[in-house]
Amino acid sequence: MKKQFTLLLMMMVILVSCASNNKDYIVTIHTSFGDMKVLLYDETPLHKANFIDLAESGQYDSTIFHRVIKDFMIQGGGIDTKNGTNSNKTIPAELAKGYIHEKGALAAARMGDNVNPERASSWCQFYIVQGTKYTKEEIDQYEEQMNMGKKNQLFGEIVQKPENKQYLDSARMYQKQGNQAAVDSIIALVMEQVEADFTAITLTDQQKETYVRIGGAPHLDNEYTVFGKVVEGLDIIDQIAAIETGRGDKPTTDYFITMDVEKLSKKKITKLYGYEYPEKE
Numbered sequence: 328m329k330k331q332f333t334l335l336l337m338m339m340v341i342l343v344s345c346a347s348n349n350k351d352y353i354v355t356i357h358t359s360f361g362d363m364k365v366l367l368y369d370e371t372p373l374h375k376a377n378f379i380d381l382a383e384s385g386q387y388d389s390t391i392f393h394r395v396i397k398d399f400m401i402q403g404g405g406i407d408t409k410n411g412t413n414s415n416k417t418i419p420a421e422l423a424k425g426y427i428h429e430k431g432a433l434a435a436a437r438m439g440d441n442v443n444p445e446r447a448s449s450w451c452q453f454y455i456v457q458g459t460k461y462t463k464e465e466i467d468q469y470e471e472q473m474n475m476g477k478k479n480q481l482f483g484e485i486v487q488k489p490e491n492k493q494y495l496d497s498a499r500m501y502q503k504q505g506n507q508a509a510v511d512s513i514i515a516l517v518m519e520q521v522e523a524d525f526t527a528i529t530l531t532d533q534q535k536e537t538y539v540r541i542g543g544a545p546h547l548d549n550e551y552t553v554f555g556k557v558v559e560g561l562d563i564i565d566q567i568a569a570i571e572t573g574r575g576d577k578p579t580t581d582y583f584i585t586m587d588v589e590k591l592s593k594k595k596i597t598k599l600y601g602y603e604y605p606e607k608e
Contacts, residue, residue: 351596351604353558354382355587358392360567363455363560365433366602371421374435374448374554381406381451382586389583394454394576397568399544402436402454403584416450417443421552427534429543431557431564432456448552455557457568460542466535469545473528481521491517558600 352375354365367375381387386406394402407414418435428434433455435448461469486494494513501509528549530538538545541561557564571579593604 349592349594350590351593352379353589353591353596353600354378354555355589356560357585357587358563358567359582361560361563363557363563364600365555366558366596366600367433367555368423368426368553370423370426371552371554373418374421374552377418377450378453378554379588383588385586386451388585391581391583392567392578395568395570395572395578396576398457398459399568400454400456400458401564401567402452404436404449404452406451414450417447418450418552420446420448421554422446422549423553425534426553427530427537427543428456428458428545428547428551428553429537429556430456430458430541431561432543432553433555433557434547434551434553437551446550446552455564456544456547457564458543460540461538461545463535463539466530466538466545470528470530473546477528478521478525481525482517485517485520485524556602558596558602 352367354367356363356365367378369375381404387404390403390405390409392401392403393405393408406412417437420437426432433453436452436454437443437446437448440446485491494517498510498513501507501513530545530548537543567582570582573579591599596602597604
């Protein structure tokens with residue numbers, strides 16, 4: 328089933344990419360609070376083609392934002408819930424470099440790393456970031472803390488591997504003996520491996536400025552596929568994020584959505600929404 332779905336995705340990518348290079352898609356998400364206009368990135372072709380197909384075919388119509396967390400995000404697209412199905416289909420991760428969880432970012436929901444180490448996306452569920460604003464000092468501190476946390480996580484993963492069992496056994500033995508120097512030497516050995524495998528999280532000056540100017544949720548960067556952004560209607564995110572919620576962060580009132588898809592020239596999209604397309608390398 329998953330292979331068939333991936334093949335279907337690739338066919339949709341071809342159809343979408345065969346469209347004129349001078350035109351692109353704008354998806355309008357209609358809500359009770361107003362409309363959000365969404366642009367999808369070419370650099371995440373599988374997610375783009377899939378989202379357009381689901382929106383054009385009406386499968387997103389009559390779904391709701393079923394999980395809402397103020398100052399974080401609004402999540403919707405529960406087609407399986409609407410249809411009473413449990414397809415478990417996924418889309419391969421497309422963690423395109425440069426797309427961050429700024430306010431208005433459109434990203435794919437997914438299962439956690441413990442059951443989904445490849446970070447494959449849900450085939451239908453998505454979320455739109457509200458987030459919070461940061462000061463320059465806060466975003467610099469965040470970057471440092473995230474890298475430290477990533478190193479600690481990597482350290483734990485290394486020592487838990489069966490082939491590295493001797494690290495833990497030796498450390499426990501030396502600790503019982505009160506030989507801290509030997510314990511420290513084992514930690515140093517593991518840290519050498521951590522440093523060899525570690526890739527630092529780095530935000531560009533422009534990305535930092537974005538988190539300071541409009542806010543977002545930087546702790547999700549490189550963890551979930553960001554495949555588009557709201558280019559009009561950021562205020563609608565705030566209105567939805569402010570609604571009353573109950574158990575499981577589900578709104579106490581169901582607000583249904585519908586979607587429309589239109590194709591416009593890229594020049595018109597830039598003129599209407601201020602989105603500047605990246606130059607082709």
